[in-house]
Amino acid sequence: MLLSILWDIDPEIFNLPINWWIFGTISVRWYGLLFALGFLLGYYIVEKMFKKEGIKLEWLDKLFLYTMIATVVGARLGHVFFYGWEFYSQHPGEILKVWHGGLASHGAAIGIIIALWFYSKNVSKKSILWILDFVVIPVALAGCFIRLGNLMNSEIIGTQTGSSWGFQFVRASIFEPNSPRHPAQLYESICYLISFGVLMFMYWKTDAKKRSGMIFGAFLVMIFTARFFIEFIKENQEAFEEGMALNMGQWLSIPFVLLGAYLLIKNLKKKIV
Template sequence: MQSTLAFIHWNVNPEIFHIGSLSVRWYGLLFASGFLIGYNIVEKMFKFEKSNEKWLESLFIYMLVATVIGARLGHVFFYGWDYYSQHPAEIIKVWHGGLASHGGALGIFIALFFWSRKVSKRSVLWVLDRVVVPTALVASMIRLGNLMNSEIYGVATNLPWGFIFEHNGETVAKHPTQIYESLSYLFTFGLLIYIFFKTNLRKNEGFIVGLFFVLVFCSRFLIEFIKEDQEAFEAGMALNMGQILSIPFIIGGLYLIFRAIKKPEVNYPAAKN
């Protein structure tokens, strides 16, 4: 990476190193690191409110599987069905890239619905209020992974922090929208973790997950205006696919916030480990 007075020339190799056919990439490292950090955060949250720490292992597995499958299928069906319908074997090749946050969010919700019924026996909103806190941090790290891959960036800009993504053959500075999104998600993480540990709003089921949806998908919706289209079919659309898919999450988030404020606090007894 070289900097000039005007722009930043970005030419980072997305691969850290490889051994034979095994390749270790920045994206995968950041993704995996986010999950490990997230596990530790949820563990501290469980200890803080005396929840059953034996639930953590199964929760981690449900989350990991749901995120990967949901995000991958979200990309396949929302962004690349024309290609994947003709090349179905490519669907399982997650390491080639192609994950959609909307699909990941939907996958997590479905998985945690079943986890709540089978494991915790508590409301699905209870566990969602907890897992979305580290999820915001994981999302921030994933966007940094997109930056290292020189992908999902913005339209041309004359701003001094514009990035020339030379790895992709770009010669014009573009908005580093990966950084914009990463910072917005990091802010969301900081606010949510403060609310959980420093206020009683964690007892208003649905408030934290509702706020997560509003903050994450509102920032996503707005940043999409300066982001290049991810797929050819988005050309000419008033709102691109990312914005269209964000609207239901924003509406749902507002509903959950107002619902949580109106309902009384929920106090669960300390769990026996």
């Protein structure tokens, strides 16, 4: 019987022997490749939806730019303020060094919402919920790819398990890396992929797109409910989380779930004429 899965994947695909100033040697990593793939597929999905709705395609490039910048900046600042302020407040220069790692999905969510508010004011001139209903569908898919990138990096590790599908993350910087652990990244990736499928079904096969904010609400409930429960079998990301009944990821997920539930309930009560 298989007792565990040895996970010894090199996060680097290949290295370019070039030294670029402060960036150092350039390497192509699985995480970056999967991150980029998520955005490219997202662009294609939204393009199909825009064409179906007869929306100006020139809005799409601006949407892609707003979302991409907001994701990276929001995720980085989320990590800085939610998980690492004690360190970054003393080393502010490290905040810009995204290539050293440290991104938080809750920060990305907040960043995207803020960016799309500006997009709604400056580009579409429509309600922010209108564009959020489009964007969250590919964002769920991108989340799936990003968590696969975390898996390739042997980061965001699960707690120890005796299950036969436990992973030995031998490259991870954790206590007892040879002990089988929950592949929490894979669990999240699967949940996000399922969420993407549900959201696609809602858009293409139901009247959800006529109910402003309903797809966005479903996204929030599915994604952050999954995140909340999977956190129970994750190793804490930072030392300050030790001893907490709920960790930072769970506390940050609760408002998103509540907002999503509110939008769903509000839309289910609404009659479409």
